[in-house]
Every structure is written in structure tokens, then in C-alpha cells.
Amino acid sequence: MNLRLSHKTLPLQHLVSWKGQQDPSPGDFSYGADPSSLLQCFVWNGSTPHRRSPVSVWTNYLYMDRLDESSIYMALHHAGDEVYMSFGMPTGSLVMLVRMEIHYSGKLNILSWESNMSVWRTRYAEPQHECNMYGYCGPYGYCDTIEIVPVCKCLDGFEPRDGKGWSSGRFSQGCRRKEVLRCTHGDGFLAFSGMKVPDKFLHVPKRSFAECTEECRSNCSCVAYAYSMMSNIDIDGDDTRCLVWMGGLIDMDMENHTQGGENLYVRTRRLQGNMRKMKTLEIALILLAVVSSFLILICVGLIWIYGFRGNQGSKIVWERLMRRDTGNFNEFADSNTEFPIFNFKSIAAATNNFLESNILGKGGFGNVYKGKLEDGKEIAVKRLRVGSVQGAVEFKNEITVISRLQHRNLVKLIGCSIHEDEKLLIYEYLPNRSLxxxxxxxxxxxxxxxxxxxxxxxxxxxxxxxxxxxxxxxxxxxxxxxxxxxxxxxxxxxxxxxxxxxxxxxxxxxxxxxxxxxxxxxxxxxxxxxxxxxxxxxxxxxxxxxxxxxxxxxxxxxxxxxxxxxxxxxxxxxxxxxxxxxxxxxxxxxxxxxxxxxxxxxxxxxxxxxxxxxxxxxxxxxxxxxxxxxxxxxxxxxxxxxxxxxxxxxxxxxxxxxxxxxxxxx
CATH class of the missing domain: 1.10.510.10 (Transferase(Phosphotransferase) domain 1)
Incomplete structure (x- = not known):
């Protein structure tokens, strides 16, 4: 089934959600094209934008499944008086049933039929994170989905408008420029790659890339532009897509998937001044770098000397452990992975010298103790049995593996400690023990x-x-x-x-x-x-x-x-x-x-x-x-x-x- 986005006489079509899990009457959420432009689609909550698609160049966007490498495309078609969107499997792909739905909670889902399980499996859903919701990061803020936990950030050259609110997770006021633009000939444009470009753009037709750049540069009200070629479809005889923005940049993502993600050029203020001042600044920076490097070398030497004595060479022991061939270790692990190394004496003091009454649990490779650091932070310490070769493998494997993980339902590893044959793993303390x-x-x-x-x-x-x-x-x-x-x-x-x-x-x-x-x-x-x-x-x-x-x-x-x-x-x-x-x-x-x-x-x-x-x-x-x-x-x-x-x-x-x-x- 195709979804009509535009027609000269017929009304537009929308996917409409159910009202509730058990109520199939029309709900609050719907999915369809932007009434003012065919270049983007929205999930609407009533008349309010809930989630916006990337501004499209209408090439086929593929949603790749990492398990079976199958893919699903979405494409725009222009036929007579009608423009419609379709989705499905590319020619030659594994044949399966695919459907799209708008959930009553506002999620847009693409699902495929799993015949061996007789169930519909979700292949793609948006918004994937709260950060992806429309305008969540405010003007000039963007959702960085490349991070393990997506987070709002300001564009380079911008800072949070409400610093306290930003720190506490309130991003709606967005960001502001660190330096006010003066609209001089020296203004330049900073390129941000992999962006879902903002909403509220103006589409300037029939422009080359150079002409699009000049269109924005010559207009003091223009704060950004983006450009792409419409490779798969020709709308109104124009296969170019020049977008410019005259106001605040709203609803941006830094994409980590194949849908969307292109160059956004944001106007910025270049440094001005005569060459003599620039030369003086360069010399000062060079001198500062030389002096700083010298001081850093002295500090590193002192830290190495006292750190070696205080921790009795734990760093060297660490490196030897990570290089040691301890059997059939996971060959995909990164041997260069490191964690903060705690002083053994400080951990021993934190656990009252591994007092038996502090034992939280006993495992095959050693005991786990409750401890408290000098700053009052409670920790759990796994003390591996001395002389256990297999324990060394588990120690190395756990550090290497858990360094790649960050999830609310996975325990957090704070660091480790190595002292002669003693090997300790330090975790966050969880007060309610184990299930x-x-x-x-x-x-x-x-x-x-x-x-x-x-x-x-x-x-x-x-x-x-x-x-x-x-x-x-x-x-x-x-x-x-x-x-x-x-x-x-x-x-x-x-x-x-x-x-x-x-x-x-x-x-x-x-x-x-x-x-x-x-x-x-x-x-x-x-x-x-x-x-x-x-x-x-x-x-x-x-x-x-x-x-x-x-x-x-x-x-x-x-x-x-x-x-x-x-x-x-x-x-x-x-x-x-x-x-x-x-x-x-x-x-x-x-x-x-x-x-x-x-x-x-x-x-x-x-x-x-x-x-x-x-x-x-x-x-x-x-x-x-x-x-x-x-x-x-x-x-x-x-x-x-x-x-x-x-x-x-x-x-x-x-x-x-x-x-x-x-x-x-x-």
C-alpha cells in the first residue's frame, strides 16, 4: 500500500494510531508528509510535531538489520498528479512480509513477519530515544545519537542558554552564540557532517552548490545552508536541493544510521585583526606550548617516581598482565583497554583489610567485599584468589569486555587494582545485593x-x-x-x-x-x-x-x-x-x-x-x-x-x- 503525500485534487493520506492498546478508534498520533514541503515527513501529536524525519534527498534509504543483513527501503514516487511514498524490500532481497504502523504511544514502527515464530518483529522504530523527539534539544542544540547514551549538545561556537537547566536535563531553551555575528565580509561557515538538518527551512530552487553558498553568504539573515542533489527523482524539473535557514536552527540530530546525515553549513564569525597581532599571538602560543610541555614532562616524571613507589609498579604489572598469553582469550578484545588503577592500600583500607564481615558474596574466583573510599563513596570489591591462572584470564576478560559497555541494566566497573599477585576489580556498590x-x-x-x-x-x-x-x-x-x-x-x-x-x-x-x-x-x-x-x-x-x-x-x-x-x-x-x-x-x-x-x-x-x-x-x-x-x-x-x-x-x-x-x- 502506498501513502499519498500530495495530490492536486485528492486529500493527503496519513497513518493514524489507535487510541489505546485495546481501543482501535482513531488516536492522537498520525504520520504523513509536511503540508508545506514534500521533503520531510512528521509524526504528529494532534497538530503538534512529535518526531520529524530527516529532510530527504529521496534516494532510497536502507534500514540494515545487523543480524541477518536484510534491508528495507523507503522511496518517493511522482506519478501524474500524485506524489506518494512506498516502502518494502529491495529487488533480490530475502522475500518477507513488511508493514508500517504508527503505535498509540507515537512510535513509527516498521515490522516484518517472522514465519518460524508466527509473530511480527520490529525492524525499525522512531523516535528511538527521548532525545530524538521534535525540538527536544532546543534552538541550536542537537541530539548526538553517536554516543552510547544519546545526549543533547550545542553546536561548536554555541553554549547552553540555561546552564543550570542544561545540567539537570532541561534542554528546551537550547543554545546561544558565544560571539554575536556582525555580518561582515569575514564571516565564514563551519561544516557539521552527519547531521539531520533542521526544520523551518526555505527551499531555494535551481541552485548549484556554489550558488547556494552565495545565496546564504550574501544575506545577513541567513544563519545556515545545506545542499544535495536529488538523484532519484525530479520534482518540478529541479534536481537540486538548496536549503537555507533564516532563524533559529531547531530539531537536529547527529545521525549514526544510514537514514539522513549530511553536511550542514552554519555561519560563524572569523577572527579579525591585523597580521601583526596574529603573528604576536602565534609566537605567544608557541612559547606557551613549549613551557607547558616542559612542565608536563617534569610532572609526569614526579608522578611516575612516586606513583611507582606508592603502588609498587602496578602499572608495569598491568601491562604485563595485558600482554600475557593466558590461554584462549577473546581474540576480539582490545588489549590496549585500560581502567583507572587504584592504590592497593587505599582499597585495603576501604574494606577494613578485607574483613570477613564485609563479604557481600563468594564466587568461584574469589570473594566480593563492601568498601568505602576516603571520599565516602561506597564500592564493591572483587578480590581474585591469589595464584589462580584462570582468575587472571577472567580478570583480563572482564576489564576488556566491560570497558565497551554502558547501559542502565549492566553493572558499572569503576576501576581495578594490581599489587604483586593481588588483583582487584572495583564496582559501583548496589545496596540490595543479588537477586x-x-x-x-x-x-x-x-x-x-x-x-x-x-x-x-x-x-x-x-x-x-x-x-x-x-x-x-x-x-x-x-x-x-x-x-x-x-x-x-x-x-x-x-x-x-x-x-x-x-x-x-x-x-x-x-x-x-x-x-x-x-x-x-x-x-x-x-x-x-x-x-x-x-x-x-x-x-x-x-x-x-x-x-x-x-x-x-x-x-x-x-x-x-x-x-x-x-x-x-x-x-x-x-x-x-x-x-x-x-x-x-x-x-x-x-x-x-x-x-x-x-x-x-x-x-x-x-x-x-x-x-x-x-x-x-x-x-x-x-x-x-x-x-x-x-x-x-x-x-x-x-x-x-x-x-x-x-x-x-x-x-x-x-x-x-x-x-x-x-x-x-x-
Whole structure:
């Protein structure tokens, strides 16, 4: 179906949202062309702009999927009295059903039909971030989507108009020039590449690039211009596109995807003055640079001398550790990655010399201690066991991997400390410890009601989605379990322990390994027995974790009367499903006030995630969408072959440097 953007006699067409999740009557949001220009489209909230598309040159814009490399195009067509937009798959691409919709929340979605799962999968959505909403960063401000967390910034030569408001996240007043323009012959233009150009432009027809530049330069009211060639369509006999701006520049993004992103030329004031003053300034700057360099060298020497003594050569130890061949280390990791190195004595003092009463938890590679730095900041310190070669691998891997990550549902690594054979990892302190501290304890499990558990489930799912799809490189955690889910002051979940994580290449789907690490009960069948790693390995672990959160039963448990005829949690869940008693799986302490629809849906998604066939398990993008939107139909899962029937082992035994020929538990 085409979407009519312009016609001499017929009305324009819009996509219109539903009013609500269950109400299909016309809602507040709509999508269509700008009535004053065919060069851009809007998502409208009533008559107010909600999201604006990039100003188009109407080439085909491709939305590339990083997992299967399929793509979707959008294009403009001019036929007689009508101009319309179309979207679909390029010729020769993998054939699939594609549709576009405007969600009742205001998001514009492009979806494709997943025949193996019988669901619609979101391929593209906008706005992707709050920062992308219309005019969010104010005049002369732009949303930098290249950052891991998109943030508002001012154009070069501009500063926030409201400094305090800007610091606290209020950007609507935007930015102002640091120096007022005087409109002299010396004014120049500063180029900003990769920009979604602003709204409220004037389209000057039939201009070359040089003519477009002069059009703006010769007009003191012109603050910016942009230029492109209309390569795929000729509108009104003009294949050029010269845009100029006479007022504040509003609604700009620095793009990190293939849609939009071009050069924006902003008028700026050049330095004026006679050559003698410029020469004097240059000489002064050179002298300043020489003196500064000399002082810096002296400071660096002093810091090195005292730092070496105070930290006993920790920097050298660090470099040696990062160069050391510690086995089959992740070859995609960056060996030059560094973190702030803390003085060992300061961390020992912060933990009261690693006092036993400060222990927060015990793991396979060492203990985790609570500490407090001199400035009062609380920290969590993982102290690796002295002499553990494998611990050195995990230490190196965790630093290298977590340096690439930044997400609200991932634990933050503050730094590290190395002192002789001591290796410490310093994390942010999370006051509510780990998830297993609550859900597997009879006296504490009631403290996590259903809304809190559902929030934790969705937070973990979003964290995994970031690892699998949205981080700079695809990452597989490999040891997702309840004890590795930490809880902040608001019971928000943060995935921790990346010592066994693996970084995948952009186009890599799976990998084989002879070193299987993880925890029995959470390992997928193909990983535990064949060493096959993929994102579906984490999906399986997430499915087990989801069932644990809903039921309060630890995987591998067979001692309770409820599990008497089941080998493990997955087997027990399937037994209840066959008997039509799925509600019996819900933790009894939370049944009061529990949203049964949500809980049963979570169990269903959990069973989909623990299927034997990796291809049958959903991707985390689908899981997140299905948790947020109950309108998504869930396919029926196939009964998995449980670990106990495959002799995989049981309980919570953690595999340490395990080969497939010689299994060694820890």
C-alpha cells in the first residue's frame, strides 16, 4: 500500500494510531508528509510535531538489520498528479512480509513477519530515544545519537542558554552564540557532517552548490545552508536541493544510521585583526606550548617516581598482565583497554583489610567485599584468589569486555587494582545485593512482590538486548543466573560478572569452543554438550532465570514436594503445563496482588526460551517487545529435552576451564 503525500485534487493520506492498546478508534498520533514541503515527513501529536524525519534527498534509504543483513527501503514516487511514498524490500532481497504502523504511544514502527515464530518483529522504530523527539534539544542544540547514551549538545561556537537547566536535563531553551555575528565580509561557515538538518527551512530552487553558498553568504539573515542533489527523482524539473535557514536552527540530530546525515553549513564569525597581532599571538602560543610541555614532562616524571613507589609498579604489572598469553582469550578484545588503577592500600583500607564481615558474596574466583573510599563513596570489591591462572584470564576478560559497555541494566566497573599477585576489580556498590539473595530465601522472597519481579525481568531482558544487538560489538554473557543479577536501591536489575563473556564479530552468528564455562542448569544443550555459542545460549539462560523469578524455585531443585515427580525446574514447568495447572508455578508468597496475565505470559516466554532447538528460541528483541506489548501473540513452545535426561549434570555446579573431553566442575 502506498501513502499519498500530495495530490492536486485528492486529500493527503496519513497513518493514524489507535487510541489505546485495546481501543482501535482513531488516536492522537498520525504520520504523513509536511503540508508545506514534500521533503520531510512528521509524526504528529494532534497538530503538534512529535518526531520529524530527516529532510530527504529521496534516494532510497536502507534500514540494515545487523543480524541477518536484510534491508528495507523507503522511496518517493511522482506519478501524474500524485506524489506518494512506498516502502518494502529491495529487488533480490530475502522475500518477507513488511508493514508500517504508527503505535498509540507515537512510535513509527516498521515490522516484518517472522514465519518460524508466527509473530511480527520490529525492524525499525522512531523516535528511538527521548532525545530524538521534535525540538527536544532546543534552538541550536542537537541530539548526538553517536554516543552510547544519546545526549543533547550545542553546536561548536554555541553554549547552553540555561546552564543550570542544561545540567539537570532541561534542554528546551537550547543554545546561544558565544560571539554575536556582525555580518561582515569575514564571516565564514563551519561544516557539521552527519547531521539531520533542521526544520523551518526555505527551499531555494535551481541552485548549484556554489550558488547556494552565495545565496546564504550574501544575506545577513541567513544563519545556515545545506545542499544535495536529488538523484532519484525530479520534482518540478529541479534536481537540486538548496536549503537555507533564516532563524533559529531547531530539531537536529547527529545521525549514526544510514537514514539522513549530511553536511550542514552554519555561519560563524572569523577572527579579525591585523597580521601583526596574529603573528604576536602565534609566537605567544608557541612559547606557551613549549613551557607547558616542559612542565608536563617534569610532572609526569614526579608522578611516575612516586606513583611507582606508592603502588609498587602496578602499572608495569598491568601491562604485563595485558600482554600475557593466558590461554584462549577473546581474540576480539582490545588489549590496549585500560581502567583507572587504584592504590592497593587505599582499597585495603576501604574494606577494613578485607574483613570477613564485609563479604557481600563468594564466587568461584574469589570473594566480593563492601568498601568505602576516603571520599565516602561506597564500592564493591572483587578480590581474585591469589595464584589462580584462570582468575587472571577472567580478570583480563572482564576489564576488556566491560570497558565497551554502558547501559542502565549492566553493572558499572569503576576501576581495578594490581599489587604483586593481588588483583582487584572495583564496582559501583548496589545496596540490595543479588537477586538470588531474595527469591531463594523463604524469609526474604516475599519482599519481592510481582510488580518488582516483573520490573526485574524486563530490565534483565533489556540488558541482554543491549549486549546482543545495541552495543558496539555483539556480546554473549555465558553465565547469566540469579546470583549475577544485582539490585540497586530501587530494586532495578544490573547484569554483572563479565569474566566469561565473549565478543562476537558483527557478522558472526555462532562459534564453537572447547572451553565451556558457565553454570549447570542455565547452560543451553548445544553449548553444554557441543560447545556451540550464540546469542541463543543467553536466551536459554534467560528462560531459566525467568522461570526462577516467577516460581521462586532454584533450577536443579528436586527436594520440594511440589517437584517430587520432576527432575528440575524446566521439567516441573512442563508437567504443570500438561496438567493445565500453570498457575501452580507462581510463587505462593506473591500470588496476592499478582497480575496473573503477566505472570502466565512470562512463564510462556520462559518455555519458548528453553526449547532445545536454538532456532526455535526467540531473539531478545522479540522477548522485550512481547514483555512490553501483550497484544503480540505467543507461539506454542515445543517440549524441551531436560538436562537430566541427557546426563548433563545437575545442581549449581560451575564449570571452570572445562574441555568437552574432560569435564571439571568447580
Amino acid at each position: 538470588d539473595y531474595f527469591i531463594f530465601n523463604d524469609t526474604r522472597k516475599s519482599l519481592l512482590n510481582w510488580p518488582t519481579r516483573f520490573k526485574i525481568i524486563k530490565g534483565v531482558a533489556r540488558g541482554l538486548l543491549y549486549l546482543h544487538q545495541d552495543s558496539r560489538l555483539m556480546m554473549i554473557h555465558r553465565d547469566l543466573k540469579a546470583s549475577n543479577i544485582l539490585l540497586d536501591a530501587e530494586m532495578g536489575p544490573k547484569i554483572s560478572d563479565f569474566g566469561t563473556a565473549r565478543i562476537f564479530g558483527v557478522h558472526e552468528q555462532e562459534r564453537h569452543t572447547n572451553r565451556v564455562v558457565g553454570t549447570f542448569g542455565y547452560m543451553s544443550p548445544e553449548y553444554a554438550m557441543e560447545g556451540v555459542i550464540s546469542v541463543k545460549s543467553d536466551v536459554y539462560s534467560f528462560g531459566v532465570l525467568l522461570l526462577e523469578i516467577v516460581s521462586g524455585i532454584k533450577t536443579g531443585t528436586t527436594t520440594t514436594s511440589a517437584c517430587a515427580r520432576a527432575h528440575n525446574l524446566i521439567d516441573y514447568a512442563w508437567s504443570l503445563r500438561k496438567d493445565g495447572k500453570m498457575m501452580d508455578l507462581i510463587e505462593s508468597s506473591i500470588i496476592q496482588g499478582c497480575c496473573l496475565v503477566e505472570a502466565l505470559r512470562c512463564i510462556h516466554i520462559g518455555l519458548l526460551s528453553v526449547q532445545d532447538d536454538p532456532d526455535a528460541r526467540p531473539l531478545m528483541s522479540w522477548v522485550v517487545a512481547s514483555l512490553d506489548n501483550q497484544d503480540i501473540d505467543l507461539p506454542q513452545p515445543k517440549e524441551p529435552m531436560c538436562f537430566s535426561r541427557r546426563n548433563y549434570g545437575g545442581g549449581e555446579s560451575h564449570i571452570h576451564d572445562m574441555s568437552l573431553e574432560n569435564l571439571k566442575g568447580r
